[in-house]
Amino acid sequence: MTAPAATGSLSIAAPCSVVYALVSDPARLADLAAEYHAHRWLDGATHATVGARFRGTNRRGLHRWTTTSTITAADEGRRFAFEVAFGPVPISRWEYVISPAPGGCVVTESTWERRPAWFRLPGAVGTGVWHRAAANRANIEATLARLKAAAGA
Structure with a gap:
């Protein structure tokens, strides 16, 4: 896999299991994320398992849009990842890697750009984001700052 388009890491004074529970629950993740606002499970899914979709x-300012995500990794306490699409168009891949560290853990959030070149202009118009990598950083x-606060660290 290529290098992520944007990534960041933060030490959190909380167990890996607590951090994993926050990032692997789409409802809680919506409380923490900058653009992602809400979710609805699809196809009868009720929790994060590989293959589940939501x-x-x-939202960003006045811009609103929906996407469909498919969970690709759900390794309890270690890694959570999902692929994002807009209809049939791949958009991005998001991943949270949680590593044990003295006094808690280190969480790394990364995203990979998956939009085809022809979709970048319509995507920018629809989301209001012209420099996606900078916005994602x-x-x-x-x-990550909100995650740290939510974890009580």
């Missing part, structure tokens, strides 16, 4: 509602920083 519809994400996103800022979003990751904000999400």
